Amino acid sequence: MLIRNAPDLKDCDVTDQGLYLARRQFIAGAAGLGLAACGGASPASAAPLKYSPNRMSIDENKTPLDDVTGYNNFYEFGTGKEDPAAYAKMMRSRPWTITVDGLCDRPGSVDIDELIRRFPLEERIYRMRCVEAWSMVIPWVGFPLASLIKSVGPKSSAKYVAFETLRDPRQMPGQRSAVIQWPYREGLRLDEAMNPLTLLAVGLYGQTLPNQNGAPIRLVVPWKYGFKGIKSIVRIRLTDRRPQTSWQMLAPGEYGFYGNVNPAVDHPRWSQAKERRIGEFFRRKTLPFNGYGEQVAHLYRGLDPRKLY
């Protein structure tokens, strides 16, 4: 608590960089440490960010950086968990323009660095629960999506927010096969988008986002499954209709629009009751809304909880 309230303290003051880099030292010994220190841990393009801590952070052990950057679902670079780390360097994440349009008073396009200057950055240490029943704890750096939406003046007719990822098969080799209907699409209800937990992340572990984590800007909605956290966003659109979302388009029986973490509703092919926290051997119980029920359960009052997945 003390730490979180001290405005000058950064993530690196709490956890020594060497400590989180030293992944699975107990198995690998010196070899593992050497690999983590000089391998994929910090991409060449990573730059430090200025941010302040935030009290919405949770107090749990953070997942080591090389797990956060080495084990990803980002089908634009291949469907293997290690494909993004291997191929995401093909993407240019600077310069980068994001278009915000649709039902708002001030639509427009903005350069990512200009956007980062416009909004004060905060660190948010959040749980991330993948629909595949594994989870991480990630120290994101970003700003609330609500700040961006307010700045463009949403019209009263706007009810939903639609997001799109870059589509460019030259930079994203995974898009050369039609595993998903490209570009990747996601959406939120406007009240979900305006919730203070909902973050546009531009960094993690104090540095700009590595490409495989969705550089230069991605969505983080910690009470929803990871697939809702659309990466490498090029367009944000306010709309009056519920947007189509990629996984629901692909398998409507398996992925809902909400994608809320819900241990009571199984994925048709596996139980969601437990999860494996990366780095732990025994599974943990999955919490409703991924443990963020206090902040978000009110958004879904009156909706059938069995449909909230």
Add this chain to the structure above:
Amino acid sequence: MARANAARLESPAVWALCAAPLLLIFYWGFTSQLTANPVEFVLRDLGLWGLRFLCLTLAVTLLAKYANLPWLMRYRRRIGLWAFAYVALHLTVYLGAAHEFDWAEIGADIAKRPYITIGMAAFALLIPLAVTSAAAVRRRMKPRSWRALHRLVYVIAIMGVAHYFLLVKADIRSPLLYAAIVATLLGARLVASARPRKARAAG
């Protein structure tokens, strides 16, 4: 002399090749290369090798008979038993590491999810094949019934592919590849056995 030496090395070489995928898992384990989610990775890897070895046993019979590589037949049983070993290890990791021997959860998984049901049934069918592969048991069986029983391996391979196909989220390219391999092997076997007399007479 050289030939005799080569023959002496042949059997250990086959053994080493069969064990290599398993040894590789241990090597990756000791050098922390099992990804951030080792349980999932090992589960998938063992399952894939089970399927690959099933395909290999099917290929051995065909290659021995029709590609004039009769010496391969000496290793068919061994390759088949390795297939069983990889599938059994895959199942052990599923029960112990993925589900921590939570039998209620495992029972629900088998009942609710077709790919688990099929996988379990395929493993159950493999057991009699493994048992009857022992020379002493085989000798006590009629050759005709032994062969009939062991033709089950085609059914098991198809079930293995179905199990794989039903579990992937979106990218069905790899399961499709194994479906094509099993279909080709089965097709070749059917074509070959449709004209057995002729082939044998020619040989």
